[in-house]
Amino acid sequence: MSANHQPSAADLRQGVIFIVSAMLILPGIDAIAKGLSGSISAGEVAWVRHVLQAAFLLPFAIWDGGLRTGPNLWSHIARGVLMATVTVVFFAALSVMPLADAISIFFVSPLMFTLLSAVFLGEPVGWRRISAVLVGLAGSMLIVRPSYAVFGATALLPILAAFGFALYMLLTRKLARGGSVANAIGMQFYVGVFGALALTPVLLVGPMTGLSFLAVAMPNGIEWGLLILLGAIATAGHVFVALATRRIGAGQIAPFQYVEIVGATTLGFIFFGDFPDPLTWVGVAVIVSSGLYVYYRERKLAAETSSSPESGDG
Numbered sequence: 001m002s003a004n005h006q007p008s009a010a011d012l013r014q015g016v017i018f019i020v021s022a023m024l025i026l027p028g029i030d031a032i033a034k035g036l037s038g039s040i041s042a043g044e045v046a047w048v049r050h051v052l053q054a055a056f057l058l059p060f061a062i063w064d065g066g067l068r069t070g071p072n073l074w075s076h077i078a079r080g081v082l083m084a085t086v087t088v089v090f091f092a093a094l095s096v097m098p099l100a101d102a103i104s105i106f107f108v109s110p111l112m113f114t115l116l117s118a119v120f121l122g123e124p125v126g127w128r129r130i131s132a133v134l135v136g137l138a139g140s141m142l143i144v145r146p147s148y149a150v151f152g153a154t155a156l157l158p159i160l161a162a163f164g165f166a167l168y169m170l171l172t173r174k175l176a177r178g179g180s181v182a183n184a185i186g187m188q189f190y191v192g193v194f195g196a197l198a199l200t201p202v203l204l205v206g207p208m209t210g211l212s213f214l215a216v217a218m219p220n221g222i223e224w225g226l227l228i229l230l231g232a233i234a235t236a237g238h239v240f241v242a243l244a245t246r247r248i249g250a251g252q253i254a255p256f257q258y259v260e261i262v263g264a265t266t267l268g269f270i271f272f273g274d275f276p277d278p279l280t281w282v283g284v285a286v287i288v289s290s291g292l293y294v295y296y297r298e299r300k301l302a303a304e305t306s307s308s309p310e311s312g313d314g
Helices: 009-025 027-036 042-063 073-094 099-106 109-120 127-177 184-209 221-245 250-272 278-307
Strands: none
Touching: 009 027, 009 221, 009 250, 027 042, 027 073, 027 099, 027 221, 027 250, 042 073, 042 184, 042 221, 073 099, 073 127, 073 184, 099 127, 099 250, 099 278, 109 127, 109 278, 127 278, 184 221, 250 278
């Protein structure tokens, strides 16, 4: 949907329902990965997730006509490799960190994307948004600090994953600018395909490296069931996001993405007995406030640009 197109009341209602539903169920992927971390490595869970994502999304992508890559094959490959890397790194963090803490830290990725888009895409980013990004990164440190004291450098993995995801979003923006013919579902299908292909040789040599997050083990019946559920959640989440983007624009979607923190907190408390401490909630508030401010500035500047070629500092 065009950013300037105003959705109807029905589209707005349906779009909000779809994006909120997606944000509430997607933390289930991470909860399952965390639950399996005692017996299945982060790399193996990530590989299965990408394989099942591709398999489950294939019929949706065919139905939706989104299997053409156009001239952007290498960009799709790069997105798959990046997402595979991000998934392994983030799942490795989840093996030791509380679910809500890791996901809250990960939400600095849109702030990192703001800076990267200025550097690599030439998008204007003024001092206000740069300040908001820096404040958001400081908020992530409020969450990292107590975790770092307990888990050491592992607590920094969500920040590394967030940076990788910001690069992934950068490639996605570049594809959109280049008029990629693949739609949202088709693009996620290729993420699954190329992510699985990238992880296959890594896992083949993983056991020889002695790295625990690349170990390979045969799942038992219950574990297979959880892995299939993980793939189903990923598929449903991506389809819901795609359905939302067809009804409302990115501007309407952005504020609802933080609902994922609510889902993560709920699942973390129910299944792992984790609940963020007061300092973590302060960090979450700082990150969310910074993200919403960046979103507000982008909407304001977009409105100014559409009405006048001259716009103020962002």
